[in-house]
Amino acid sequence: MPTLFERIISGDLPADVVYRDERVTAFRDIHPRAPVHILIVPNKPIPTVNDIDDEDASLIGHLYTVARDLARREGIAEDGYRLIINCNAHGGQEVYHLHVHLLGGRPLGPMVST
Ligand code: DGP
Numbered sequence: 001m002p003t004l005f006e007r008i009i010s011g012d013l014p015a016d017v018v019y020r021d022e023r024v025t026a027f028r029d030i031h032p033r034a035p036v037h038i039l040i041v042p043n044k045p046i047p048t049v050n051d052i053d054d055e056d057a058s059l060i061g062h063l064y065t066v067a068r069d070l071a072r073r074e075g076i077a078e079d080g081y082r083l084i085i086n087c088n089a090h091g092g093q094e095v096y097h098l099h100v101h102l103l104g105g106r107p108l109g110p111m112v113s114t
Contacts, residue, residue: 008041015028
């Protein structure tokens with residue numbers, strides 16, 4: 001079964017796509033936790049950080065340069081923002097297709113609730 005994000009990448013499931021190239025797709029989170037909440041995902045399905053291969057290093061770097069560019073485009077680069085990747089159950093991962101959350105547009109508070 002394709003993940004939700006594979007279906008968004010293929011165009012099978014609608015999403016507010018803000019960036020797309022041959023390696024990554026970025027779209028707005030359906031349940032935004034901040035004024036800007038974008039998910040940057042590899043087009044290639046990698047379930048979790050644990051599944052990243054050494055050969056994926058350039059692709060993973062690209063996720064971050066796209067995040068940087070989107071932060072600038074969204075006008076949050078100067079005030080700041082947070083990039084998050086959740087991994088597996090303790091990390092709170094819900095969708096098993098690797099994704100970077102780009103969050104900003106307000107002070108985000110502590111990194112982790114205690
Ligand atoms: P995570 O917990 O890190 O796996 O985050 C998954 C995020 O994906 C969560 O913030 C909500 C978002 N999400 C789940 N389903 C959809 C969907 O169908 N469309 C969009 N745009 N976002 C989704």
